[in-house]
Amino acid sequence: xxxxxxxxxxxxxxxxxxxxxxxxxxxxxxxxxxxxxxxxxxxxxxxxxxxxxxxxxxxxxxxxxxxxxxxxxxxxxxxxxxxxxxxxxxxxxxxxxxxxxxxxxxxxxxxxxxxxxxxxxxxxxxxxxxxxxxxxxxxxxxxxxxxxxxxxxxxxxxxxxxxxxxxxxxxxxxxxxxxxxxxxxxxxxxxxxxxxxxxxxxxxxxxxxxxxxxxxxxxxxxxxxxxxxxxxxxxxxxxxxxxxxxxxxxxxxxxxxxxxxxxxxxxxxxxxxxxxxxxxxxxxxxxxxxxxxxxxxxxxxxxxxxxxxxxxxxxxxxxxxxxxxxxxxxxxxxxxxxxxxxxxxxxxxxxxxxxxxxxxxxxxxxxxxxxxxxxxxxxxxxxxxxxxxxxxxxxxxxxxxxxxxxxxxxxxxxxxxxxxxxxxxx
Amino acid sequence: xxxxxxxxxxxxxxxxxxxxxxxxxxxxxxxxxxxxxxxxxxxxxxxxxxxxxxxxxxxxxxxxxxxxxxxxxxxxxxxxxxxxxxxxxxxxxxxxxxxxxxxxxxxxxxxxxxxxxxxxxxxxxxxxxxxxxxxxxxxxxxxxxxxxxxxxxxxxxxxxxxxxxxxxxxxxxxxxxxxxxxxxxxxxxxxxxxxxxxxxxxxxxxxxxxxxxxxxxxxxxxxxxxxxxxxxxxxxxxxxxxxxxxxxxxxxxxxxxxxxxxxxxxxxxxxxxxxxxxxxxxxxxxxxxxxxxxxxxxxxxxxxxxxxxxxxxxxxxxxxxxxxxxxxxxxxxxxxxxxxxxxxxxxxxxxxxxxxxxxxxxxxxxxxxxxxxxxxxxxxxxxxxxxxxxxxxxxxxxxxxxxxxxxxxxxxxxxxxxxxxxxxxx
Numbered sequence: 141x142x143x144x145x146x147x148x149x150x151x152x153x154x155x156x157x158x159x160x161x162x163x164x165x166x167x168x169x170x171x172x173x174x175x176x177x178x179x180x181x182x183x184x185x186x187x188x189x190x191x192x193x194x195x196x197x198x199x200x201x202x203x204x205x206x207x208x209x210x211x212x213x214x215x216x217x218x219x220x221x222x223x224x225x226x227x228x229x230x231x232x233x234x235x236x237x238x239x240x241x242x243x244x245x246x247x248x249x250x251x252x253x254x255x256x257x258x259x260x261x262x263x264x265x266x267x268x269x270x271x272x273x274x275x276x277x278x279x280x281x282x283x284x285x286x287x288x289x290x291x292x293x294x295x296x297x298x299x300x301x302x303x304x305x306x307x308x309x310x311x312x313x314x315x316x317x318x319x320x321x322x323x324x325x326x327x328x329x330x331x332x333x334x335x336x337x338x339x340x341x342x343x344x345x346x347x348x349x350x351x352x353x354x355x356x357x358x359x360x361x362x363x364x365x366x367x368x369x370x371x372x373x374x375x376x377x378x379x380x381x382x383x384x385x386x387x388x389x390x391x392x393x394x395x396x397x398x399x400x401x402x403x404x405x406x407x408x409x410x411x412x413x414x415x416x417x418x419x420x421x422x423x424x425x426x427x428x429x430x431x432x433x434x435x436x437x438x439x440x441x442x443x444x445x446x447x448x449x450x451x452x453x454x455x456x457x458x459x460x461x462x463x464x465x466x467x468x469x470x471x472x473x474x475x476x477x478x479x480x481x482x483x484x485x486x487x488x489x490x491x492x493x494x495x496x497x498x499x500x501x502x503x504x505x506x507x508x509x510x511x512x513x514x515x516x517x518x519x520x521x522x523x524x525x526x527x528x529x530x531x532x533x534x535x536x537x538x539x540x541x542x543x544x545x546x547x548x549x550x551x552x553x554x555x556x557x558x559x560x561x562x563x564x565x566x
Numbered sequence: 567x568x569x570x571x572x573x574x575x576x577x578x579x580x581x582x583x584x585x586x587x588x589x590x591x592x593x594x595x596x597x598x599x600x601x602x603x604x605x606x607x608x609x610x611x612x613x614x615x616x617x618x619x620x621x622x623x624x625x626x627x628x629x630x631x632x633x634x635x636x637x638x639x640x641x642x643x644x645x646x647x648x649x650x651x652x653x654x655x656x657x658x659x660x661x662x663x664x665x666x667x668x669x670x671x672x673x674x675x676x677x678x679x680x681x682x683x684x685x686x687x688x689x690x691x692x693x694x695x696x697x698x699x700x701x702x703x704x705x706x707x708x709x710x711x712x713x714x715x716x717x718x719x720x721x722x723x724x725x726x727x728x729x730x731x732x733x734x735x736x737x738x739x740x741x742x743x744x745x746x747x748x749x750x751x752x753x754x755x756x757x758x759x760x761x762x763x764x765x766x767x768x769x770x771x772x773x774x775x776x777x778x779x780x781x782x783x784x785x786x787x788x789x790x791x792x793x794x795x796x797x798x799x800x801x802x803x804x805x806x807x808x809x810x811x812x813x814x815x816x817x818x819x820x821x822x823x824x825x826x827x828x829x830x831x832x833x834x835x836x837x838x839x840x841x842x843x844x845x846x847x848x849x850x851x852x853x854x855x856x857x858x859x860x861x862x863x864x865x866x867x868x869x870x871x872x873x874x875x876x877x878x879x880x881x882x883x884x885x886x887x888x889x890x891x892x893x894x895x896x897x898x899x900x901x902x903x904x905x906x907x908x909x910x911x912x913x914x915x916x917x918x919x920x921x922x923x924x925x926x927x928x929x930x931x932x933x934x935x936x937x938x939x940x941x942x943x944x945x946x947x948x949x950x951x952x953x954x955x956x957x958x959x960x961x962x963x964x965x966x967x968x969x970x971x972x973x974x975x976x977x978x979x980x981x982x983x984x985x986x987x988x989x990x991x992x
Contacts, residue, residue: 463973478862
């Protein structure tokens with residue numbers, strides 16, 4: 141069988157959110173791309189497998205970036221003086237228009253793909269642009285990267301500048317069908333399309349209805365944005381007066397969980413009804429703390445979502461998020477949860493390191509199935525971290541080393557091996 | 567004359583907080599370690615100086631870290647699940663005890679010194695520990711680094727564990743005198759002592775009185791902590807009932823600006839009276855956003871301080887702050903100011919990139935005199951940044967390149983030259 145081997149090292153994961161589990165000098169078994177568990181001694185049936193010796197290094201699950209925008213990497217880290225709607229109009233939309241040019245798309249997406257290939261992410265849920273061919277270029281590159289991804293051709297037929305507004309709902313739907321069929325025809329192994337209405341502001345009811353049909357027809361997941369900014373929420377209220385709340389503007393068209401997986405980015409201002417619907421429809425929340433600070437959006441009530449058993453993971457949300465580092469997303473999530481506790485709700489205990497690590501691994505990973513943990517039967521997504529590149533004055537236990545590696549963002553230069561479904565990416 | 571040369575490149579600085587000034591392909595003149603200004607054409611008197619050609623690169627002022635703890639670098643990035651007082655007792659104090667051992671101090675401080683030498687900081691105001699000899703080792707290393715620093719032997723004669731509590735106010739004072747006299751005897755060029763009561767919680771009135779005398783006798787600056795955490799503030803109220811407010815517990819002993827420079831870290835919860843005293847006594851505020859998030863302390867009202875004309879700069883505050891990157895401190899300050907605006911005071915406009923850049927350069931630099939700007943007569947502290955190590959899909963103006971470099975924390979690996987007082991550090 142292919143993809144059978146053993147990693148030896150200090151193995152860290154979070155089967156439960158609140159308990160980081162660490163086994164030092166242990167063996168992690170990969171059989172056909174699937175994890176067979178962590179052992180102190182190699183069990184008899186696996187005695188003959190190759191052992192990749194990473195003694196002393198930290199081994200953690202590959203991480204999931206549950207929300208990001210590939211075309212926005214080109215301006216990531218610039219234009220950070222605006223709120224959401226102004227930022228879209230001034231910074232984002234002008235950039236996304238450039239992706240009408242496939243040569244530009246190739247050049248820009250190559251940079252993005254190179255970056256995420258080396259990152260801590262083994263799985264990503266991505267936005268492209270409205271352009272089907274450019275988004276297919278992005279899919280080709282993601283397939284080559286070895287990561288497992290969902291990639292969406294964006295839909296928007298209103299409230300965007302002329303060069304970035306699809307001419308009609310039916311044209312947007314036709315382009316989406318073309319995109320999906322072509323993606324299927326290309327026979328990717330690990331790159332799948334996802335239905336991607338940008339947000340309720342930019343999609344007419346007619347378009348939403350079409351997307352609901354396409355979703356059902358091809359049995360695809362959905363990604364979009366939800367309750368990110370007070371001004372945006374007001375706008376949705378005006379644009380979709382029939383919706384009981386923002387999320388209902390998706391749910392009315394079968395684009396909000398239930399049948400088929402859905403991930404909604406942000407969910408900062410979701411009220412009780414919306415939160416209930418997120419829960420009952422099994423929608424994933426993509427918590428994007430960097431983006432939510434940069435656009436002055438706010439802080440999502442992550443503790444409340446965890447307590448309610450809502451599915452939740454982390455997103456880098458490039459380019460409103462200013463770092464592609466998922467290690468940083470983990471520590472950002474902790475930091476903003478502390479400010480949330482201090483200023484908004486002293487009953488909402490800040491996230492522990494373990495909990496935030498869980499969000500970036502098993503939490504978001506669940507969108508892809510059994511992903512983000514080293515329990516038996518999980519996909520073998522793994523990172524080997526060499527934290528010795530940062531000297532230390534005294535020896536540290538694995539828990540401290542791991543926490544330090546995250547705060548130092550060692551995913552920038554400390555990941556020495558990366559595996560996805562048991563395949564070595566580097 | 568020594569230290570005379572010209573840097574050519576894209577020169578960026580903030581003579582005023584709200585206007586980032588950029589001159590592309592310009593010449594920055596250093597004469598005897600002092601900046602003679604920025605020119606499009608080299609002026610006649612400087613025609614014969616060597617030109618260091620950094621065409622296309624970004625040149626910015628060396629930055630000031632107005633508050634950090636050298637001994638805490640050893641655990642930086644770990645133990646982040648506590649608030650201030652618990653964190654001190656569980657994490658910080660046990661580490662600081664280790665510095666009784668000078669061999670350990672040397673090993674740990676060498677790592678710290680190596681790190682900050684490569685960092686964006688040209689100037690740092692630092693805490694050591696209570697141990698005079700170990701703190702002198704830190705001074706030796708800082709002197710060798712080429713940076714200009716103030717280094718403090720910490721004073722604490724109460725509310726710390728036995729191994730870290732000085733046995734009496736008089737012993738603490740004697741050790742402080744020894745430390746200062748020895749520092750003077752060693753004849754450092756760029757490393758100066760600073761009076762360092764840890765905070766009002768850990769210093770008896772008797773010790774404060776002694777430190778006030780020593781400060782005056784040697785004409786030294788002062789550094790300490792102020793109004794960081796609600797629990798800490800309550801404690802000070804109990805411990806120093808005579809003080810009208812927390813800062814008054816320093817001012818009563820001549821340790822709060824007025825004669826001699828003083829920098830106070832945090833100032834998150836300073837009320838109107840304290841703020842007024844900070845202003846009237848000319849105290850510098852060291853804003854430490856990373857630390858203030860990590861210890862769930864809160865967000866300092868930086869906009870209010872700027873509007874009042876209070877002196878203010880940025881601090882990394884290692885190890886409660888989890889990054890030695892001043893680029894990150896700049897973007898952290900922007901991010902928390904956005905949350906402050908959103909949740910605490912919608913009249914407090916978020917910091918712009920220019921304003922936060924100013925805080926880390928001219929704002930904090932002013933503690934050292936004319937530092938942190940390329941105006942005529944300022945100390946020639948400069949960094950040359952190569953941001954081409956991060957590929958870009960399209961060309962960007964210098965403003966966008968600079969902002970991107972900060973969000974990408976390119977001070978980790980993108981600084982190719984560093985000058986302090988005109989001396990090249992690397």
